[in-house]
Amino acid sequence: EKLAEIYYAYNTVHKYLEEPFTSYMPEALFNIARFVMIESSQLGAKGVSQFAILYTLAKQARKLGANKLAKQLFDKIQTLRVPHKFQEQVEIAAISSRARPYSDPEELLPMCYRCSTYNSLAAVSNDCFKCGQRFVYSFVSFELLPLVEFQLEEGITDEEAVRLIETPPSKVTDETWKENVSENQQMLQLTDDSEEEKDPFMSKIMKHEDSNTFSPIVVGKKTLLSLDGSSVLICKWSPP
Incomplete structure (x- = not known):
């Protein structure tokens, strides 16, 4: 079941990098890429490119003003094997990210609906770090649903x-x-x-x-x- 969720979401990430146009808004791509990043870090999925996930998330983070997350992601991307056609774009984006404020907007931070705690965007867990409540995602927009178990x-x-x-x-x-x-x-x-x-x-x-x-x-x-x-x-x- 988890693998099916990862592949379902990753399909959007893959198409975003390979096709010239996308119908998804930056917020949706941001949520989808972040979901795949978290889930794939806990469960390895064959054929899922970490570069594709991190690069998609970093690009959307820059567009949405999440400069802290973008810088962290570009630093991590530079430790990966970057496809040749993306190398120049990654290098330019990594340099420009250092000139921006090192912060993330509060409205993008995932909030726990049980304890009202804001969690880090760079977290690699789907659980609230404070109370342990597991986040539940909408598989339409991949936004967090306001649910408490x-x-x-x-x-x-x-x-x-x-x-x-x-x-x-x-x-x-x-x-x-x-x-x-x-x-x-x-x-x-x-x-x-x-x-x-x-x-x-x-x-x-x-x-x-x-x-x-x-x-x-x-x-x-x-x-x-x-x-x-x-x-x-x-x-x-x-x-x-």
Whole structure:
């Protein structure tokens, strides 16, 4: 499956370098090349050119203002065997990259949707370096999808979890009246639920522990009932 994903994305990179025109925008090529760079570094794929991946990514990084990443990539490219027809272009680009500010724009940095941490563009891992959450990509634009993985508490079946998620949220709140008496005034104050009661799932996300070892969020029945069914993606794996 991983090899299929790599070859699917690499096909776009290969066509970009070999064909005179492309229908992809720089942002899309940037995301695709970066995805292939990360995945191919972890799993060797026969016929996948590291030069093609890094050069495509470096060119798009320059266009998008990610000068820090571009310089790092051109330095790495110069350690590879560069095809003759690209040698002059690589040398010129490598020299010009040194004259640009050594920084990457924040909007290009991959953000973890679990801990809201920005990760490095040069990272060779698909996991957040802070909480270990694995990034999930769209295979249309190869942008990061705003997804956070969670698992069920022990004793909750898949069927029961689906039923709880699909149950419309209750409109009844646990609002209570709180009396506040002082020397000069007497007030009744309407108090609402705590933030944890309003959004139990978000509360669990905020309480994550800083760890490089990923541990998924575990939810119970109360949290499942609070979820909006339209915002939950359920992965159903076929039995081994």
